[in-house]
Amino acid sequence: MEFSIWDTIIFVSYGLIIVTIGLWVSRGKGETSEAYFLAGKSLPWWAIGASLIAANISAEQFIGMSGSGFAIGLAIASYEWMAALTLLIVGKFFLPIFIEKKLYTIPEFVEVRYSTTLKSILAVFWICLFVFVNLTSVLYLGATALDTIMGDGSGEIFTYCIFGLALFAATYSLYGGLSAVAWTDVLQVTLLVAGGAVTTWIALSHVTESGGVLDGLAEVYEKAPEKFSMILDKGEIITPNNKDAWWDLPGLGY
Incomplete structure (x- = not known):
């Protein structure tokens, strides 16, 4: 895949915009734990929600879970169902207590509830x-x-990509704390969701000769209906390496 000059410009511009936003919103912030971990309690609800979603979307989902979806089907999304339920319970019942007690991290809670030694072990x-x-x-x-898109997929620039991604994330997140992470996540979650939707649209439009998205979805469902199961039975899905997917995502009846 050829990486054109426009691809380079867009890629570099995106990185600079994210770093600039992260450093800009964190300027002049206090050095207290409340300012660092809670952004001084100044974030609106929609920014917090966007940050929660963005924090759970990464290459793990776009690449890893996409591959698992091909092998196992939609059942791989059961992890996200569990995460949604857990977030609701924590937000409704636990978070108000943490805020009232001024506990901003789980190790802090463990220290107050149990001991400093246990807090250190957990941390x-x-x-x-x-x-x-x-x-x-x-x-x-x-x-x-990145190695596949920017290089030739041979691993020649793989190591540089790893260090580049780590440095990119650390540039603003370690310095700015939650404020920098949350506001950059607002932009990133928009691009991630929009990019995922566009990618899905393009993929489904290439399934059938008609080029229709709905026709493509119907064709996929007709050819592989078992991949749309959210709760698997034993033997329902056999992965490409001849393994029963139930052992990775067991159903509720066994």
């Missing part, structure tokens, strides 16, 4: 989890996409 565990699991997978998938 170290979560740091290791994010560094070696979450960030590793997201950076790997993102770098794979």
